[in-house]
Amino acid sequence: MIDQIKLDENLVAQAKAHGASIASDVLAFVQGHTTVAVERTICRLLGIDGVNQVYAPYANVLVEHLKEWGLLSIGAAYFIAAAHLETKMSPQEIAEAVDQGQLQLGSFALPPGVTASDVLAPYINQSLKKIAEQRAKREEKIAAEPKKDRPLIYCIVATGNIYEDITQSVAAARQGADIIAVIRTTGQSLLDYVPYGATTEGFGGTYATQENFRLMRQALDQVGEELGRYIRLTNYCSGLCMPEIAAMGALERLDMMLNDALYGILFRDINMQRTLIDQHFSRQINAVAGIIINTGEDNYLTTADAVEEAHTVIASQILNEQLALAAGLPSEQMGLGHAFEIDPNVQGGFVLELAHALLSRSLFPQAPLKYMPPTKFMTGNIFKGQSQNTMFNIASYLTGQNIHLLGMLTEAIHTPFMSDRALSIENALMVFTSMAGLAEELEIKSGGKIEKRAQLVLEKALELLEEIDQNKLFHALEKGVFADISRSSQGGKGLDGVAKKDERYENPFSQIWS
């Protein structure tokens, strides 16, 4: 059996311990703070939906109002509860009234001893119930479908138009895709609000909106019924609205969410305090909703070298793992990321890829790993691209990966056409069919290059984690340990949306889930 590799258990334990120590540091910081995004998420989970006349979401309207009046640190739940107690208005009515200038939330206060959780219990429970129902529905559908002894085929759609996305997704499902990810339009992650309604105008992707989630979920459920399979849906809870999108996904039964503790900091220049607070609440939501997170370690290798920086992927996986555990997200929901990004012209590169893939596989035996295809060394030569992807499909299959992000032969050219996806699915299914059973027939040479390489990368990851643990994560990010990118803890976008929690502060949901 090839999908196992011997690791030095002592090294593994040390690396994970450093990860846990870093995560507990982060947690301590996170627990003392909130953000506008967290507060908007609470609003949404209390049932505040819709947009006002200038298309501002009511959740934003309410939270902006708090921020304007310097009340952010006390939190939305507190004021909604207080206003509700006094006016008997629902959270939605309260938000609309705020929008109309009819309410000033600062004028309300909770009587001593009364908590927002108590006051808002009916609203809270309604959301919890809806999330639980969606989770149960997913579990039921998955239990009913035939099990697959191979990676799940994950395809992206990125037309920018939700209706074209649906056409593409349904076709992909019929061709054999197991998971559909609707890629987000460029720029959405920097918006400090979630757009509303069905959208048809994105660039390099489609807006993540609750209505778009609903439309796609419906279409996939329908084609899934027809095919006797459950088609999983993925979107991105990253960027300045990370936890809000987590909430929307939980309500609309998304199955996976791109959610990385560091991605926004590194690749979108979002402030690190903001991101780390947001990701914690997002993961609590994902955890309860049974949503698998997909982390973004693959991104490192699009700028840094996949051989030299292999250990940063491993270190980051451990960080993501430990931060996820800190948020109550179990291993079974950790789609930790890695990627097949070694230059295909590197002599013996495939051997290294196998070592890396097996290292991830063995470090996180319970986790549904997400394996990303070649992107950096894809070229306009789509024929060569097709064979690069074949090699990737083989590596993924042999090493027992779980979430197999399909490489597209046109990666270097455009977001996928329907035919690109079909050709790529055909490629993967052919490999999975023809190579069925191969992993069981092969064994890795004990003490050979593959084991040695895995050991080396693990050692280097441990060193890096040690260093981060010593210097603290914020400082390490300032030094630029990941993807050759350095970020300052006071720089980046969204820092003004961070607030230190007041002692009156309450997040009823986090309380339940902690």
Add this chain to the structure above:
Amino acid sequence: MIDQIKLDENLVAQAKAHGASIASDVLAFVQGHTTVAVERTICRLLGIDGVNQVYAPYANVLVEHLKEWGLLSIGAAYFIAAAHLETKMSPQEIAEAVDQGQLQLGSFALPPGVTASDVLAPYINQSLKKIAEQRAKREEKIAAEPKKDRPLIYCIVATGNIYEDITQSVAAARQGADIIAVIRTTGQSLLDYVPYGATTEGFGGTYATQENFRLMRQALDQVGEELGRYIRLTNYCSGLCMPEIAAMGALERLDMMLNDALYGILFRDINMQRTLIDQHFSRQINAVAGIIINTGEDNYLTTADAVEEAHTVIASQILNEQLALAAGLPSEQMGLGHAFEIDPNVQGGFVLELAHALLSRSLFPQAPLKYMPPTKFMTGNIFKGQSQNTMFNIASYLTGQNIHLLGMLTEAIHTPFMSDRALSIENALMVFTSMAGLAEELEIKSGGKIEKRAQLVLEKALELLEEIDQNKLFHALEKGVFADISRSSQGGKGLDGVAKKDERYENPFSQIWS
């Protein structure tokens, strides 16, 4: 190390013993006969070249003349020697005189005790010298080039025009091809003469002519110098002129020749007596010229099923091996054929392919095996074709094959364009580079499916060889044991060119090489 597999040595020995017994039967028959092609070959090796006014090769003119006068069974060497002794004319002059109706060979006879070999010694030695020189030149060039730790990339050219073929071949060599095979025009194998001169009008291939050989050899030597590599040249010595082409190849320094004991019988409906006699002499020539033969077992799998009929490939390889040994051709020159022809939609088909490839590899450890790419299940979907070929490249590399016939993505459409070949070479080189060293890192599970499959196929091959041995080869071919094709020993083309040897008969070359 993956390119080894455990075989039951006892089964191997039995199978080879049956092969040897079948071959010795064939040899007994062959030794009592000659054919027009063998006689023409003797003419050519005695220096008879060129064509007459109606473009008939002088070798044909002379041998037709003998046939007309019922002298075939005494052989060309005898009469040329006799005429030479009397007229002092060179073999070429004799042939020309016969063409002009100026000589009647039947009127000459050798004095008792005088052999053709003695009389013609200067002419014989001249050919032998030329062949030896060409062989030495090849060996020198190969010794000077860097060794390759991977299969040699074998590409076909098939434009029908020798000059376009050269353009294509030179480009392919630059792209990384190690071996160029000039595919023959459809129909040439049924011609009972070898066309003359440079040709530009073939269909699905280019005429095999001595001049075409020379032109291509020159072009490849030139580009090879430039690249610091030796580019090998291949053609077909099969069909009704099998041994003549062997001779031409020996003189023009071809490096490999398609030459199968059964191919012509099965796939061209050439009479089996004729083919078996011709192949023996061909192989003697190939042997002395240091030319690697390529056998055609792959062809079986284009009509028969690759899983069910895998054992016929093995049985035929053993037959080809034993017949080659009987002709003095060493294992190092046996490019025994097999093919990657299992439907890519067969569950676990790749595992079977590995078993088959390893079985061939292990049965003939010294032989430079020729591995053929997918053809039957190639479709007009060139993108899928590219990944089928990637899987083939991997199988070939992992199992340590030697002569790697490159699959073309356009296999189901047309003979290769320059770009098809370039894309295929790129595909193979990428696999060989990226997977370098992988075979050493993997081991085959002992007692697993791969070993069991190899054992099963070997058992079935043994059974078949037993049956052929019992019934004799002619009879087995009548029963249709290969490729679902049956042929009668009295049917097919070219039987009228076979003659039983007279006691005066002499083949000076065969005598030297036996």
Add this chain to the structure above:
Amino acid sequence: MQDKNFIKPYGDTLNDGKIQISFTLPLDAGAKAQAAASQIMEKLGLEDIVIAQEQSLSPGFTFYVAYGSFKAAIDLDTIVVLENEQKALTIEETDELIKRELGRKLTVIGASTGTDAHTVGIDAIMNRKGFNGRFGLERYDMLITHNLGSQVLNETLLQKAVQENADVILVSQTVTQKDIHIHNLTELIEMAEAEGLRDKMVFICGGARITHELAKELGYDAGFGSGKYADDVATFMVKELIRRKESNF
């Protein structure tokens, strides 16, 4: 373009017209060859041209991969479905039809002709077991079949046809390089015409690169390419023989 009967190629948005192209130019890679590549894309009538890849194959030859949008549109209303594209009858239906309308068994002679040694195609049509699960003509009760195999001379094929009093001739051609199939197929029809056989028999050809249009152009009654099986051929030939019989009255 709004008319539902006009269509364009589809990339990821309706009517985006996206097409993928690749070709080699007999030029060295570089600015000049790139410009020539773009000109080719323009002459193909494409817009939004993307030259995605330029790759030297050898001095003097450069390979391009490109994408573009097809400007024109196809009017579906102008498309006529060909006579050999009718729905195939089952074996029973065909046998029944022959019995009813022609009242006798039909004789079919097939071969892979000229120097062509490919038999899998003609066997797929004629042999009992057929291909891809579609049975061959040998399985029809009302057909007498003779499969002459491969490398059959046109002369031999016609001789046999006369000898057996054939109703239908089936010719397979697989090798098409330098248009050898056109040469072979034309020769057969010319020989048949010379011998006065052309109208006495139904002439059908087939092969991976044969289309119905090509067959008609060459003077055949029909042509069948890949994805066509015995039932398609049987349906056509029987209907054609019935049509001929009827038009003779």
Add this chain to the structure above:
Amino acid sequence: MQDKNFIKPYGDTLNDGKIQISFTLPLDAGAKAQAAASQIMEKLGLEDIVIAQEQSLSPGFTFYVAYGSFKAAIDLDTIVVLENEQKALTIEETDELIKRELGRKLTVIGASTGTDAHTVGIDAIMNRKGFNGRFGLERYDMLITHNLGSQVLNETLLQKAVQENADVILVSQTVTQKDIHIHNLTELIEMAEAEGLRDKMVFICGGARITHELAKELGYDAGFGSGKYADDVATFMVKELIRRKESNF
């Protein structure tokens, strides 16, 4: 066609014109869609059409792979090599030229603009280490460079340019879907014009899908796509600045 300045695509024989095509039609697979596919090949001006593959992608969508021969030919004499395709100078040559002809250091400001977060392209041009072994602009003694990174608003870029008294603006755009790059690039030029900066600075854009033609159309001085490096850009900008200086006299 005999004229050596006319060329056609090359398959395996000079002037065979062979081109490979693939596309999807929004139609169910079958005779009608096949006919439409052939019509598309004809409208592309191709002959010897081979529809090599028909493959259903989903109900309503069918994929085709086809080959054909290009009827037209390209007249190489009509091809003009673009101004940004000149041979690149070395770093030393460029520095030397700046010293000699302009007599001062030049200031270059670069960014990946709008919402575009791709930095590898602009870094390849600007960062010291460059790309594919070709050093970046930071390595030039006579250039002062500012790489603002990604997701930079056009506004911010122009502000910075004014502040630093820039000679050259470098803009990178990688995401091109729904023509967002055209929107971003146009906006920048319009803002520059409105602020009277357009002629004071050399505006250059780049990215995998940017061509020189497109750049010119959008009002830029030059555009550079893949396979272009810092030396190409440096050569162009210096020559352009010298040209401007000279034409001002």
